[in-house]
Amino acid sequence: MANAQFPPAPEEDEGLRDRLRRRRRTEWKRKQRGQTFLDNLIVSIRAGSGGDGCVAFHREKFKPYGPPSGGNGGRGGDVYIMPTPHLTTLSAIAKKIRGNPGANGQGTWQNGKNGEPLVIRVPLGTIVREIPRGDSRRSKDEWEAEEESLEGLNAEERLEKMRDNRWVHYPRFGEANITRDSFKESEKSLYRHERERRLARRQRELEEPIYHDLDKEMISSRPVDAPLGARHREPLGHLVASGGSGGLGNPHFLSQLNRAPKFATRGQPGERITLALELKILADVGFVGMPNAGKSTLLRALTGGRAKSEVASYAFTTLNPVVGIVRVAADGTFEGGVKPGQVHDETLIEEQLERERMQRGDAAHALTRNQTAERHASLRVDTDRGGYHFDMAETFRFTIADNPGLISDSSENVGLGHSFLRSMERSLALAYIVDLSAPAPWEELLVLREELEKYQPGMSRKARIVIANKADLLGGDGDDAAVIEAKEKLRRLEEFVAERLLSGDGRKLDVVPVSAKFSQNLTRVVGLMRTYVQEARDQLMAPTPKELDVLQPGPPLGAPQ
Numbered sequence: 201m202a203n204a205q206f207p208p209a210p211e212e213d214e215g216l217r218d219r220l221r222r223r224r225r226t227e228w229k230r231k232q233r234g235q236t237f238l239d240n241l242i243v244s245i246r247a248g249s250g251g252d253g254c255v256a257f258h259r260e261k262f263k264p265y266g267p268p269s270g271g272n273g274g275r276g277g278d279v280y281i282m283p284t285p286h287l288t289t290l291s292a293i294a295k296k297i298r299g300n301p302g303a304n305g306q307g308t309w310q311n312g313k314n315g316e317p318l319v320i321r322v323p324l325g326t327i328v329r330e331i332p333r334g335d336s337r338r339s340k341d342e343w344e345a346e347e348e349s350l351e352g353l354n355a356e357e358r359l360e361k362m363r364d365n366r367w368v369h370y371p372r373f374g375e376a377n378i379t380r381d382s383f384k385e386s387e388k389s390l391y392r393h394e395r396e397r398r399l400a401r402r403q404r405e406l407e408e409p410i411y412h413d414l415d416k417e418m419i420s421s422r423p424v425d426a427p428l429g430a431r432h433r434e435p436l437g438h439l440v441a442s443g444g445s446g447g448l449g450n451p452h453f454l455s456q457l458n459r460a461p462k463f464a465t466r467g468q469p470g471e472r473i474t475l476a477l478e479l480k481i482l483a484d485v486g487f488v489g490m491p492n493a494g495k496s497t498l499l500r501a502l503t504g505g506r507a508k509s510e511v512a513s514y515a516f517t518t519l520n521p522v523v524g525i526v527r528v529a530a531d532g533t534f535e536g537g538v539k540p541g542q543v544h545d546e547t548l549i550e551e552q553l554e555r556e557r558m559q560r561g562d563a564a565h566a567l568t569r570n571q572t573a574e575r576h577a578s579l580r581v582d583t584d585r586g587g588y589h590f591d592m593a594e595t596f597r598f599t600i601a602d603n604p605g606l607i608s609d610s611s612e613n614v615g616l617g618h619s620f621l622r623s624m625e626r627s628l629a630l631a632y633i634v635d636l637s638a639p640a641p642w643e644e645l646l647v648l649r650e651e652l653e654k655y656q657p658g659m660s661r662k663a664r665i666v667i668a669n670k671a672d673l674l675g676g677d678g679d680d681a682a683v684i685e686a687k688e689k690l691r692r693l694e695e696f697v698a699e700r701l702l703s704g705d706g707r708k709l710d711v712v713p714v715s716a717k718f719s720q721n722l723t724r725v726v727g728l729m730r731t732y733v734q735e736a737r738d739q740l741m742a743p744t745p746k747e748l749d750v751l752q753p754g755p756p757l758g759a760p761q
């Protein structure tokens with residue numbers, strides 16, 4: 201029997217397979233040397249094309265020759281780009297984006313509907329650049345695309361195809377139209393307009409290429425006392441590609457010479473733009489540490505398990521930066537930090553426990569979301585939403601970023617490379633995470649600082665705190681010798697930090713022993729981080745000396761100089 205040789209995989213095998221799969225992924229990522237961090241993306245965008253104009257004539261009883269009545273086409277939808285704090289990676293953004301087309305015009309003067317605008321949502325901290333002409337990553341613009349489709353045709357065929365792309369004819373009048381002078385005139389003027397548009401576009405590309413540093417959320421600026429029913433639009437973001445104009449219906453071509461124009465124009469194609477997106481994550485505090493120091497565990501502990509970052513006992517578990525939000529109450533407690541007995545273990549172990557819990561049927565009698573909603577129907581608030589109970593308590597929030605492990609030479613792109621360091625350039629503060637159970641945790645610190653400096657001189661000055669993790673592993677079972685040894689180790693670490701590491705303003709770095717896994721001493725960490733973030737934010741808000749000059753009253757008019 202074939203099956204006897206390969207028995208069906210039991211639970212353990214499944215775990216093993218999972219582990220292997222994850223390891224393979226890590227290895228693959230390491231081989232890429234960090235080139236596959238999703239912090240850069242090229243997107244080619246086509247705004248919606250305009251709808252075609254219509255050729256029609258009005259028909260009515262006793263009116264054999266009604267006037268031309270074709271409606272205009274609708275405008276193609278514009279494409280906007282808008283930062284949102286709800287995204288933290290570029291992974292959800294499509295590489296090709298098409299705007300909504302405008303609808304075609306119809307008879308009896310019915311104009312086509314305009315295409316709805318399309319909003320590309322990108323994470324806060326994204327930098328948007330237009331890729332210039334001549335760059336190989338740029339995709340073709342609308343004229344180059346047409347040029348390409350005409351390749352290999354002779355002059356006559358080209359002309360015919362170009363006409364096809366631009367004109368709509370009344371059935372069976374195509375041939376007759378193009379010989380008419382009035383058509384030729386219109387065609388000439390259409391090409392002239394097109395050349396002007398093309399020129400203006402090139403000029404715009406050269407003089408003001410699209411560039412946006414999307415580091416602020418765009419909030420609707422509706423005044424709170426606006427009258428009811430006042431017209432109001434939510435912000436769409438920054439316009440990056442405008443939709444094509446709609447085609448003109450045949451009434452537009454009515455003239456003394458041509459009383460019954462039998463042609464209309466097609467809609468123009470939407471703008472085609474290629475943008476390079478670069479993500480510089482905007483986290484207030486960035487974690488820096490060797491692989492396996494417990495950065496991901498700490499992120500989960502500080503966010504009450506809400507930020508999902510993978511945790512495992514091998515190096516380079518984390519492959520991309522992950523951002524989490526820390527919510528702090530007035531008394532210094534933080535969301536998720538209050539649950540007693542919660543352990544943040546390795547992801548696989550947690551998944552296994554969860555699976556067992558489900559199989560045991562522990563959640564079988566729990567109310568479903570709909571049932572609980574019914575219970576709270578009078579309140580009509582989603583009280584089951586994660587974090588709801590903390591909404592009232594929250595007085596401050598900041599974001600933290602878990603990063604892949606840093607190893608020596610990583611700024612030369614060994615290991616996972618330095619790509620993610622770029623995402624930390626804009627953090628307000630950095631936190632070193634070291635493994636206190638390692639024989640000499642202080643040595644790690646020098647390597648980490650070195651790496652930061654190698655990547656960008658001065659970057660290590662943002663470091664404000666050393667978090668000595670895995671403190672639970674020290675002190676043995678509480679016997680005196682081990683406890684004394686642990687205290688001695690911590691003291692050495694503190695001494696080392698005091699002597700060798702200083703932050704940007706010459707202050708000592710704080711040293712805090714914690715256990716991320718068992719959520720110990722984290723309130724202290726949160727409190728300290730909060731002060732760093734607050735200070736840095738205040739500094740950002742403070743007026744610059746130049747602004748202060750403006751604020752100061754000048755000498756009174758007519759006073760001697």
Ligand SMILES: Nc1nc2c(ncn2[C@@H]2O[C@H](COP(=O)(O)OP(=O)(O)OP(=O)(O)O)[C@@H](O)[C@H]2O)c(=O)[nH]1
Nearest residue numbers: 491492493494495496497512516517518605716717
């Ligand atoms: N005993 C103990 N173990 C911990 C603690 N924090 C983390 N660990 C364990 O340390 C191992 C590594 O944790 P991670 O959070 O994945 O470490 P990391 O720094 O994110 O590692 P990379 O993503 O590879 O850089 C896991 O097995 C954790 O369970 C702690 O406070 N105490």
Ligand SMILES: [Mg+2]
Nearest residue numbers: 495496517518
């Ligand atoms: Mg990690």
